[in-house]
Amino acid sequence: xxxKLGLTLDAFVGGALVDLYGKCGDMNSxxxxxxxxxxxxxxxxxxxxxxxxxxxxxxxxxxxxxxxQSRHLEPNSVTVAxxxxxxxxxxxxxxxxxxxxxxxxxxxxxxRVEHYTCMVDLLGRAGNLNQxxxxxxxxxxxxxxxxWGSLLGSCKNHGNVGLxxxxxxxxxxxxxxxxxxxxxxxxLYEESGRWNEVSQVRTEIRDTGVRKQPGCSWxxxxxxxxxxxxxxxxxxxxxxxxxxxxxxxVEIKEExxxxxxxxxxxxxxxxx
Numbered sequence: 001x002x003x004k005l006g007l008t009l010d011a012f013v014g015g016a017l018v019d020l021y022g023k024c025g026d027m028n029s030x031x032x033x034x035x036x037x038x039x040x041x042x043x044x045x046x047x048x049x050x051x052x053x054x055x056x057x058x059x060x061x062x063x064x065x066x067x068x069q070s071r072h073l074e075p076n077s078v079t080v081a082x083x084x085x086x087x088x089x090x091x092x093x094x095x096x097x098x099x100x101x102x103x104x105x106x107x108x109x110x111x112r113v114e115h116y117t118c119m120v121d122l123l124g125r126a127g128n129l130n131q132x133x134x135x136x137x138x139x140x141x142x143x144x145x146x147x148w149g150s151l152l153g154s155c156k157n158h159g160n161v162g163l164x165x166x167x168x169x170x171x172x173x174x175x176x177x178x179x180x181x182x183x184x185x186x187x188l189y190e191e192s193g194r195w196n197e198v199s200q201v202r203t204e205i206r207d208t209g210v211r212k213q214p215g216c217s218w219x220x221x222x223x224x225x226x227x228x229x230x231x232x233x234x235x236x237x238x239x240x241x242x243x244x245x246x247x248x249x250v251e252i253k254e255e256x257x258x259x260x261x262x263x264x265x266x267x268x269x270x271x272x
Contacts, residue, residue: 058090061086092122
C-alpha cells in the first residue's frame with residue numbers, strides 16, 4: 001500500500017518490504033522498492049542480495065554485493081551467508097572459499113555455524129566429502145545435527161557409504177531418536193544394495209518408537225487449498241488424480257527412466 005500511494009519509505013520499512021517481496025519471489029517489486037529508497041543501509045542491501053540468492057539470480061546477487069562494496073559498506077555475517085548460498089547453487093567452490101576466508105582476513109568477522117554449514121554443503125555437493133568432513137572437525141564451535149545432516153545428504157548423493165556411517169554416528173549422538181536421518185541412511189544402504197544394513201537401520205527406527213511425519217504437498221486452485229500425502233485417498237478427485245499419475249509413470253518409463261532403487265536391486269542380484 002505504501003508503494004502504491006507513493007509514500008517515502010525510510011530504510012527500516014523499505015528494507016522490510018524488499019525482504020518481503022524477495023521471500024515472495026517478486027524481485028521486480030523488490031528492486032523497485034530498493035531503487036526508490038533515499039537511504040540504503042546494510043539491512044536493505046542484505047535484503048536485496050538475499051532475495052536474488054533465494055530466487056536463483058546469482059549474477060544479480062553478486063552485482064548487488066559489488067555495488068554495496070563500491071559504496072563503502074562492509075558486509076556483515078548475513079551478507080556473507082547470502083553470498084555463500086549463491087556459490088552453493090552455482091557450484092562455485094573456489095569462490096565460496098574466497099568469501100569464507102575473507103570473513104576473517106578482510107572484515108574481521110568470525111564465521112558462525114551457518115557459514116560452516118554453507119561451506120560443508122558447497123563442498124559436499126561438489127564431491128569434496130573428505131574436505132567437508134575435515135572442515136567440520138576444525139570448527140571452533142560445536143557442529144549441530146544440521147551440518148552433519150548436510151554432509152550425510154552429500155554422502156548419499158555421491159554413494160560414500162563409509163563416510164556416511166561416521167557422519168551418522170555423530171548425528172545419532174546429538175539426536176538418538178532421529179528418524180529422518182536414519183531414513184536417509186537406510187536409503188543410501190538400499191541404493192548400494194546393502195540389505196543387511198537396511199534391515200538393521202529399519203529395526204532401529206521401529207525400536208525408537210517415534211514415527212516420521214509423512215510429507216505433505218499442497219496446491220491452491222480457485223482460492224481453495226488442496227493437500228496431499230502419500231497414499232492419500234481422501235480427495236474427492238483421488239481416482240482421477242491417481243489415474244493421471246499412473247499415465248505419467250507409464251510415459252516416463254517409456255522414455256527409459258528406471259527408478260534408482262530398482263536398478264540397484266537388479267545390479268545386486270546380477271553380481272550374486
